[in-house]
Amino acid sequence: MRLSELVSCIPFYEWKGPTSDPIIHSISHHHKSVKQGTLFIALKGEKRDGRDFIQQAVLNGAAAVLCDIELSLSIPVIQVKNSRHALAQITNLFYGYPSYKMNVIGITGTNGKTTVSHMIQSIVDYAGEKTGVIGTLYMKQGAQTKTSINTTPDSLLLQQTLSDFLAHNVTTSIIEVSSHGLAQGRLFGCDIDIAVFTNLTQDHLDYHGTMDHYRWSKSLLFSQLGHNHFMDLPKFAIVNDDDPFSEMIRQATSAHIISYGLNERSDVYASKITYGRHSTAFTAHTPIGTINIKIPVVGVFNVYNALASIAATFAKRIPLSAIAEGLKNMQSVPGRFEIVEANQPFTIIVDYAHTPDSLENVLQAIVKMRAGRTFVVVGCGGDRDKTKRPLMAKVACGYGTDVIFTADNPRSEDPADIIKDMEEGVPGHNYSVILDRKEAIAYAISQAKEDDVILIAGKGHEKVQIIGNDLIPFDDKEVAFELVKGAF
Template identity: 60%
Template sequence: MRLSELTGCLPFYVMKGPESDPEIVKVCHHHQDVEPGSLFTAIKGEKSDGRFYIEKAIEKGAAAVLSDTEYDLSVPLIMVKQPRHALAYIANHFYDYPSFGLNVIGVTGTNGKTTVTHMVHGVLESAGIKTGIIGTLYMKQGDRIKKSENTTPDSLLLQQTLAEFRDEGSRAAVLEASSHGLSQGRMYGCDVDIAILTNLTQDHLDYHETMEHYKCAKTLLFSQLGHTHVKNAPKFAVLNHDDPFSKEVATATSAHIITYGITSEADVYAKNIHSYSETTSFTICTPSGETDVELRFAGMFNVYNALAAAAVGFVKRIPTGVIAKGLESVSGVPGRFEIVKHNGPYTVIVDYAHTPDSLKNILQAAGEMKPNKLITVIGCGGDRDRAKRPIMAKIACEFADYAVFTSDNPRSEDPKKILRDMEKGVQGNSYISLVDRRAAIKYALKSAEAGDIIIIAGKGHEKYQLINKEKIPFDDKSVAESILNEMLIEDV
C-alpha cells in the first residue's frame, strides 16, 4: 500500500523530507530485515537504539522512516511522539486488523501461562476450532512452528503472526500476555475476546520495581477488553476465584466475568480430585453440566490450569464432554513437570519453575507422589529480582529433603554472588552449592536412591545458559539424560 494510506491510521504525525508517496511492501524495525520498499520504524529499545541504523536502513532500500527524532533524510520521515504506539497502529493496519478476524484468548499471570494456552488449544481444537498458539515455547499453527524470542512478541511480529493464522484458516488464537509485553504495549491494537488470569505472585521486580506496578501491568489485559458491550461480540474475563488478585482485576474490567477454582463458589470448579504419579483425575463442574476428566499432568496447580481452559470452553458453548476430551488430548508441555525417561529406580523431572510460588507448587506436587526422598536442583537468574533468591532457597529446603543450589542464567552477575544471596535464606545442612549446573545435576542424580524424586527446576524448556553476553548451549533434560547414560555405562 502507499505510504499515505498506511499513515492514515495515525491520528497525529508530522511528515518531513521529500514530498513523495512510495509504495510500502514491508514494515520492519530491525535494519537487517529491510528490503527495497520497506518502512523502517526506528525505535529505542532496552539493548539497542534503532535510530542509530536509519542510514543503513536507507542504504538497504527503505522507502520511508518513522521516528520520534527529526533527521534530514533522502526519504520521507514520519515523525511521531510515541513510535511504539505508532508501530502498533501501523502493523495492525498493514496486516488488515487480523485479530478482528480471529477469536483471541489472552492468558496472563505469574505462573501457568504456557500450560493454560496449550490446554485451551486442546479444548478448542477438540471442538473443531482451528487454533494457533503464541507464547514462550513457539508460535505454532498445526505442524508449522516458528521460534519465539519473547513470551509476547512485539506488536509487529504479533500482528504478522495473527495474519498468518487468519490467512491459513485458523478461527482462534491463544497467546501468552506477559507483564513486560503488556507494559510495553506489544498488544496495542489487538482485539482480545477472552482474557484469563492464572494467578499473581512475586516476579519481575527487577523490571517493575514494585508489586503494585507489576499488578498494574497484569491488569492492563483486562482493562483493555473495552467498555462497549457489543451484542454479537461479547468480551469475557476468566478469573481465578481462589487468587486474591482476581478481586482487583474484577473492578478493572467491564467484561463479563467467569470464575474458576477448587471450591463450588466459583462458576467453574473441580470436585472428586485424585492425584497420581503422572496423572490427575477430577470432575469439572460448569453451569451447563459436569464431566469427568483424567489429565496427563500431576499437581493441584494443573487442576487450576485445566479449570481455566474449561472456563473458556464454557464461554464458547463447547459441550462438557468435548472439553474433557480436549484436556485429555494434551499429553504434556515441554519443560513443565516433564519426566525424563530412563531405566533407573528413581524419577527425574524437569520444570521451568523460577518463582517462589511455582517452585513451591512443583515440590508439593512431587511430594504428593510419596517419594522416598525429594531432591531439588535450583538456581536464580542474574540481573533479576534479588529479593526472591533467599525466598526460593528457603522454599527448596522446606519442601524438599535436600537442595542443590546452582547457576541458572547468571548473565552479567558473578554466579557465586547469586549463590550467596540464596544461602541467606537457609541454615543447616539441608543444601549444597555448586556453581557448575551440570555438576549440580550430576551430584543430585548420583545422590539419588530407589524411590527418590529429583526435580531440576528453573530452566525447563530453555536450550541455553546466559553467561555474560553469551548463549551457551545447555538443556536440562538433555544434560540429565547424558549423565544418566554415563552412570549406566559406569555401572556395567
Template identity: 45%
Template sequence: MNYYRKDREENPVITSIEMDSRKVTPGSLFVCIKGQSFDGHRFVEDVIEKGAVAIVAEVPVDSSVPVIYVSDTRRTLALLSDAFFGQPSHQLHLIGVTGTNGKTTVTQLIQHIQQETGKSSGVIGTIGIHFNNTEIPVSNTTPESVDLQRVFRQMVDAGVETCAMEVSSHALDQGRVRGLDFNIGVFTNLTQDHLDYHHTMENYLHAKSLLFSQLGNTYQLDSMKLAIFNEDDEASKFLKRVTSAEVLTYGIDQAADFQARHISITGQGTSFEWVTPDAVYPVHMKLIGKFSVYNVLAAGLACYASGLSMHDIIKAVEGMKGVPGRFEPVVGGQPFAVIVDYSHTPDSLENALKAIHAFVKGKIITVVGCGGDRDRKKRPIMANKSIELSNYSIFTSDNPRTEDPVKIIEEMVEGLPEEADYEVIVDRRMAINQAISLATDEDVVLIAGKGHETYQIIGTDILAFDDRQVAMEAIKERF
C-alpha cells in the same frame, strides 16, 4: 497518531514494516524504537543503505528518505502494523492469557482442546509460535506488535480459527498488544516476579490489568468480550473492577462458575470432580498437581466460553500428556523419578514441590538456580522454598547472563538456617549429575528453572544446554 511533522510530500510504496534494522529490505518502512539496550534512531543511515524508503521517528534524524515524526513510535508501530496487515486479529477468535505462572500450559491446553475438537488453532508464547505445520521461534514470550500482526495474518491466511497467546506484563506495559482484538482474556495468578522491571507488586498488577481494561468497552451481543479470573487469587478482585467485559470465574477453594473438588493426586495423574452450573463431571487426567487443576480449569472455561461442549473438553484434557518443560518426566530406566520444570518463581517452585509431595515415597532432591539480570529479591525466597519442601537441595546456575553466577548463588543462600541440607555446585551440568548420582529407589529429582529451554546464557554467550538431555545423559551413564 499525533504527527509532529512530515518532512516531505513523497509517498513511497511500502512493502514491509520493520523495527529491527537487520530485517530491513528494499521498500521497508523503518520505525525507530527506543529499547532498554538499543535505540533504532542510531540505525537510520544503515537501514536507508539496505533500502528503507521511509522512517518513523521520535527525534530528529538525518535522512535522505521521508521521515514522519511522532510522539510515541511504539504506539505508532502498533497502529501501522494493524492497518498494514489488514487487522487480522479481528478475523481470529483471540484468547489472551496473562498471570505469573501457568500461561504456557493454559495456552497449550487451549490449543490442544481446540485441535482435538476439529478446529484449526494456533498458539503464541514462551515455547514458540505453532499453527498447522508451522513453527516459529520467539525471543520474547509476547512478540512485538509488528511481529504479532505478521503472524496473525499468516494464521488467517492458513485458515486458523482460534489463537491462544501468552500476554506478558512486559508486553502489556510496553504496548506490544495495542490494537489486538481479544475475544477472551484469562488471568491465572499473581505472585512475585519481574520486580527488576516493575519495581513493585502494585505496578506489576497494574500491567497485568491492562489486558482486561482494554478488553472492549461496549456490549456487542454478537461479539461479547469475556474476562476469566481465578477466584482463589486475591488480585482477581481488583481485575474485576477494571474490566467492562462479562466476567466468568474458576477456582478450587472459593465458589466459582467452574470449580474443582475432591482432588486426588498420584504419580500417574490427577482426578477431580469438575463442577459447572449445569452438571458435575469426573475427570481423570495425566497432568499432575493442584496447579495443573487450575490450568485445566482456566483453559477449559476459555474453551467452554468459546462454544465447545464439556464432553469434548474433558475428553481432550484426559488425552493431554503434558507440555514441554512443564513438570516433564525424564525416563531412562532409572528406579527413581526425574522431573524437569520451568518453575523459576517462588510460587511455581512451591507448586511443583507440593505436587511431588503428593506421591513421593522417598526423598526429594531439588536442583535450582536463579537467572541473572533479573529480580534479585526472589533469590533467597527461592532457596528457602527449596530447603523447606525438599530433603536435599543443590543450588546452581540458571541463566547467569552478565552477572557473576557465584554472587547469584550467594544471594540465594544468604540467611538460610544452619541446619539446611544443601550444597552449591555452580556448574549446572555437574549439579544435575550430582543429583542423579545421589538419588535412590523411589526418590524424586526436580530440576527447576529452565524447563523447555535448550540453551544457557552465560555472559552474552548463548550456549547449547537442555536440562532434559543433560539429565538423560547422567541417567544413561549411571545405569
C-alpha cells in the same frame, strides 16, 4: 500500500522531508532487515537505540522512516510522539487487522500461562477448530513451528504471525501475554475476545520495580478487553477466584466475568480431587452442569490450570464432553513437570519453575507422589529480580531433603554471587553448592535411590545456558538423560 494510507491510522503526526508518497512493501524496526520499499520504524530498546541506525536503514533502501525525534533526510520522515504506539497501529492496518477475523484468547499471570495455553489448544483442536499458539515455547500452527524470542512478541511480529495464522485458516489464536508485553503496548490494536488470569505472585521486579506496577501491567489486558456486549461477539474475563488480584481485575474490566476456583462460590469449580502418580482426576462444576475430568498431569496447580481452560472454552460455547476429551488427550508440555525416562529406578522431573510460588507448587506435588528423598537442583537467573533469590532457596530447603544450589542463566553476574544471595534465605539449613549445572545434576543422579525424586528446576524447556553474552547449548532434560544412560 502507500505511505499516506499507512499513516492514516495515526491521528497526529508530522510529515517531514520529501512529499513523495512511496509504496510501502514491508515494515521493519531492525536496520539489517530493511530493503527497498521498507518503512523503518526507529524504536528505543532496553539495550540498543534504533534511532542510532536510521542512516544505515536509509542506505539499505528504506522508503521512509517513522520516529519520535526531528530528522532531516532524503526520504519522508513521519514524526510521532510515541513510536511503539504507532508501530502497533500501523502494523495492524498493514496486515489487515487479523485479530478481528478470528477468535483470540489471551492468557496472563505469573505462572501457568504455557500449560493453560496448551490445555486450551487441546480442547479447541478436539472441538474441530484449527488453532495457533503464540507463547514462551514457540509460535505454532499445524506443523509449522517458529522459535519465540519473547513470551509475547512485539507488535510487528505479533501482527505478522496472526496474519500468517489467518492465511492458514486458523480460527482461534491463543496468546501468552506477559507483563512486559502489556507494559510496552505490544498488544495495542489486538482484538482479544477472552482474557484469562491464572495467578499473581512476585516476579519481574527487576523490570517493574514494584508489585504495584506489576499488578497494574497485568490488569491492562482486562481493562483493554473492550466494551463489546453484542450477543454474538461477547467479551469474557476469566478470573481465579482464589487469588486476591482477581478483585482488581473485576474492577478494571467491563467484560463478562467467569470465575474459577476450588470453592462453590466460583462459576467453575472442582470437587472430589484425586491425585495419581502421573494424572489427576476431579469433578468440574459449571453453570450448565458437571462432568468428570482427568488430566495427564499432577498437582493442585494443574487443577487450577485445567479450571481456567474449562472456563475459557466454556465461554467459547464448547460442549463439556469435548472439553473433557480435549483435556484427557492433551500432550505433555515441554519443560513443565516433564519426566525424564531412561530406565532409572528413581524419578527425574524437569520444570520451568523459576519463581518462589511456582517452585513451591511443583514441590508440593512431588511430596504427594514420592516415597523417598527429594533432590532439588535449583539456581536463579542473573540480571533479574534479586529479591526472589532468598525466597527460592527457602522454598527449596523447605520441601527438599537434598538441595543443590547451582547456576541457572547467570548472564553478566558471577554465579557464586547469585548463590550468596540465595543463601541469605536459608541460614542454618543443609544444602550443597555445585556451581557447574551439569555437575550438580550428575551429583543428584549419583546419590538418588529407588523411590527418590530429582527435581531440576528453573530452565525447563530452554535449550541454552546464558553465560555472559554467550548462549551455551544446554538442555536440562537431555543432560539428565545422557547422565542416567552413562550411570545405569
